[in-house]
Amino acid sequence: MTVISTQKDLAQLCTLVVERDMEERDRQSALFERIHGRREPPKWRISQAAQLIGVAASTLRYNERQGVIAEPKHFSSTGERVYTLEEINTIRCALQREPFRPTGSRAVTISFSQQKGGVGKSTHALHFAQYATRRGYRVLLVDLEPQATVTSAFIGFPEFSLSDNDDAYQALAVDPSLLRSRIRPTHWNGLDLVPATPELNYIDWELAQPEQSNNPELGSPVYRLRRALAALNTQHDIIVLDTPPSMGMLAGNALSAADIVIAPLVPHRFDLASSAIFFRQLGQLALAGATQLQRLAVLINRVDPGRDVETHIGLIERIYGGLILPARMGTTAELEKASADHFPSIYDIIQPRGSRETYKRAIAMMDAVNAQILNYAVEFWDQQACQQLSASTPDKQANKMWGEV
Ligand SMILES: Nc1ncnc2c1ncn2[C@@H]1O[C@H](COP(=O)(O)OP(=O)(O)OP(=O)(O)O)[C@@H](O)[C@H]1O
Numbered sequence: 001m002t003v004i005s006t007q008k009d010l011a012q013l014c015t016l017v018v019e020r021d022m023e024e025r026d027r028q029s030a031l032f033e034r035i036h037g038r039r040e041p042p043k044w045r046i047s048q049a050a051q052l053i054g055v056a057a058s059t060l061r062y063n064e065r066q067g068v069i070a071e072p073k074h075f076s077s078t079g080e081r082v083y084t085l086e087e088i089n090t091i092r093c094a095l096q097r098e099p100f101r102p103t104g105s106r107a108v109t110i111s112f113s114q115q116k117g118g119v120g121k122s123t124h125a126l127h128f129a130q131y132a133t134r135r136g137y138r139v140l141l142v143d144l145e146p147q148a149t150v151t152s153a154f155i156g157f158p159e160f161s162l163s164d165n166d167d168a169y170q171a172l173a174v175d176p177s178l179l180r181s182r183i184r185p186t187h188w189n190g191l192d193l194v195p196a197t198p199e200l201n202y203i204d205w206e207l208a209q210p211e212q213s214n215n216p217e218l219g220s221p222v223y224r225l226r227r228a229l230a231a232l233n234t235q236h237d238i239i240v241l242d243t244p245p246s247m248g249m250l251a252g253n254a255l256s257a258a259d260i261v262i263a264p265l266v267p268h269r270f271d272l273a274s275s276a277i278f279f280r281q282l283g284q285l286a287l288a289g290a291t292q293l294q295r296l297a298v299l300i301n302r303v304d305p306g307r308d309v310e311t312h313i314g315l316i317e318r319i320y321g322g323l324i325l326p327a328r329m330g331t332t333a334e335l336e337k338a339s340a341d342h343f344p345s346i347y348d349i350i351q352p353r354g355s356r357e358t359y360k361r362a363i364a365m366m367d368a369v370n371a372q373i374l375n376y377a378v379e380f381w382d383q384q385a386c387q388q389l390s391a392s393t394p395d396k397q398a399n400k401m402w403g404e405v
């Protein structure tokens, strides 16, 4: 047992532990990356690819025969031809089936936020980001949760593969323009990631320092992410934020940067109580003029059939009324098993973990939820386009509609 006689001893001991940890990480990282870290891009059969593109499978075959689009290069284990997202995106482009976003509208930022832990923030942030990518949108997923749940869907064992400087910390504490250099592509074509590392745990402490709160150049600590995202001037259509279960600086920054907040809520007593606290704090942020939210929605997650749950849902409906997202997410064994397998997304699964029926039900529920969230994004862009149109003069409007004569 090590005896600590002086504070210097303690400091030395801590340094030693950190050094040993770094050595161990270096040693393990290559091994873990090789065994678990490889992420395969998802692939779809022709009927699924056609559905994603919005055409009939026969249209794909016809265009392949005509040489308008290339045949897919990959085959499933049963010998069937399968399409990668990259191939699907190329076909979308060739057949002019790219998803629509009005000209002049900016990227929409959607934060998955809630004060309570374990309610599904990371699960839904990840699945929504993948769903929107699959629909052809360019998505940036910013992981602000130091546990790095979402990051681990793309980087197996991030604790071994990432270093402190890979996350959003420096962009929040030092220079907003650094966020760009933290963006990395993922195995999902069109989906980029700013990963999280445990270093983010220190951001509350860092941003509470007087030199941070009184920093005229960087501005208020709670707007740092909003500034960093604005400085990105990004090509992405959708920015998805995953946040930690607290109302600290990371969650606060996400709320002030978001255009849309999705607040997952599990229909149980304790979750209801902490959600009320979350709404109180969000209200305070709004009163202080610190948000730019245009839509707030409660996503009821982990709905089990049963009378107790129905009673709680009745309560949620009375409290949150029109804020509730019409589609609910049921509890599903597929998601429960997913995190244990280090593949937290059911959109990444090739083989269902349980029965095919359970898997299909899980996908159908998740798709329904995500389709509604994507509708909110489309509404946001439409609103922006309308605002732009009404801001221009009548002459300019006419020119826009009829073209210059
Ligand atoms: N609908 C669901 N059915 C089954 N399991 C679910 C469902 N939603 C989430 N889970 C599981 O619950 C656990 C917690 O979910 P998740 O990590 O998304 O919550 P969180 O709100 O991000 O938690 P934290 O606040 O700790 O970051 C995970 O193991 C996840 O797989």
Ligand SMILES: [Mg+2]
Residues within 6 Å of the ligand: 121, 122, 123, 145, 149, 243, 244
């Ligand atoms: Mg989480």
